[in-house]
Amino acid sequence: MDNLRKGFPVLQQYTYFNTAACGLLPEKVWEFRQDHDMDFFLKASVLKEKMGEMLTGVRESIGSLYHCAPNRVALIPNFSYGFNSILGGIDSGSKILLIKDDYPSINWPVESRDFQVCYANLDKDLENNILEAIKKNKPNIFAFSIVQYINGVQLSSNFINDIKQQFPDLLLIGDGTQYFGTEAYDFESSGLDIAISSCYKWMNAGYGNGFMLFSDRVEGRLNPKHLGFGSLQGKYKEHEGNFLGKFEPGHYDTLNFGSLKTAIEIIQKIGWDPIEGQISKLKLIARERFKSAGLLEKWVAEREIYSSLFNIAGDEKLFHKLRSEDIITSMRGNGIRISLHYFNSEKELNKLFAVLGI
Incomplete structure (x- = not known):
């Protein structure tokens, strides 16, 4: 999994769950x-x-x-x-x-x-x-x-x-x-x-x-x-x-x-298999934890097909609390949008869960 994170130096500064707003610039693209x-x-x-x-x-x-x-x-x-x-x-x-x-x-x-x-x-x-x-x-x-x-x-x-x-x-x-x-x-x-x-x-x-x-x-x-x-x-x-x-x-x-x-x-x-595999693993972990904590709309949480983009219950105060912990998200609709890409990790998810108290 560490190989999937190489070339994204921003991950050394932030826990980045905001690809749905702005993707990262890979080192190879920057070099080009x-x-x-x-x-x-x-x-x-x-x-x-x-x-x-x-x-x-x-x-x-x-x-x-x-x-x-x-x-x-x-x-x-x-x-x-x-x-x-x-x-x-x-x-x-x-x-x-x-x-x-x-x-x-x-x-x-x-x-x-x-x-x-x-x-x-x-x-x-x-x-x-x-x-x-x-x-x-x-x-x-x-x-x-x-x-x-x-x-x-x-x-x-x-x-x-x-x-x-x-x-x-x-x-x-x-x-x-x-x-x-x-x-x-x-x-x-x-x-x-x-x-x-x-x-x-x-x-x-x-x-x-x-x-x-x-x-x-x-x-x-x-x-x-x-x-x-x-x-x-x-x-x-x-x-x-x-x-x-x-x-x-x-x-x-x-x-x-x-x-x-x-x-x-x-x-x-990288290949699609590692990309899909990492995203699938992370979104399953995230959905189950968010669902158990009651942070997702019920009908959204129950859908069979779902992406790695989630909107969890939360207000501006929680959004700023996450930002103070260098966890980057977006406020969208009535909640906080969390988006997970292949360069994210279970360790980062656990940090998010700890700050959310779930």
Whole structure:
């Protein structure tokens, strides 16, 4: 387990349970960034001449990691940019299903446009609520977080696949910002039509980079309107009107996207099995202890599928008490959000339990 903690010097200062807000910057990514900016400082445009080749490598790395053909991987600066560009390509008046109280960067952009909006309630009957809302409202699109940002409730891949099987014409758009980086994922068999993610959280890639994955069912159903010089530059975007290029209209920052490629290389070197194994072990220990202490909403604690993100009962006083013990968390909703990644340890959990008195 100690090998999983190497390269994260911040862990020597803090007990860090805040990946859901901001992931750590690995030493390897920091080193890449230092080298990159030195090269840019010394070479200027000579370095940028290789921009297209580097970005192609990033695209192919994402596609390889998440099983999506690289000509269906778009590079974006963050989730919100990507999602808004998609909404701009959807006909006004379309009916879109959302989860009530989902991440604001999903719900607000939809609600601010000329769409018909319907909702599924976020409660113990979430999956049934979604299915009933689809049957009742007959939406064109369902946009949702794979993992809810406040309480960590996760929709399983099996359930998403079931939706696609039952409603094949329903366009499924999943936000994976609180999910990608925690376990292996096969986009091709996921049932999603579009997956979008920022990468500064669980992928530990720093800010300013993200991606979108498209199934081959999407082209023709969206009419994205972004265009620019970058839309036609580089491999996989050779011809005018190219679908992928409409999500990449400008010049991209090789520092940020090179950071993402380096972060992916770290994941690949560690392997999904150790990552998933450590996260699974920690989240099981945490959930059982939180559950026994009555710190979780009952319906959340009883779900079979759950993430490593928890919202425990606690106020601002407790939040500051944790911070005084160098335990880094976030206040979200009506409680304190605890998020566990592969670099965390049982020893750190025991410190948390001791401070909580459970």
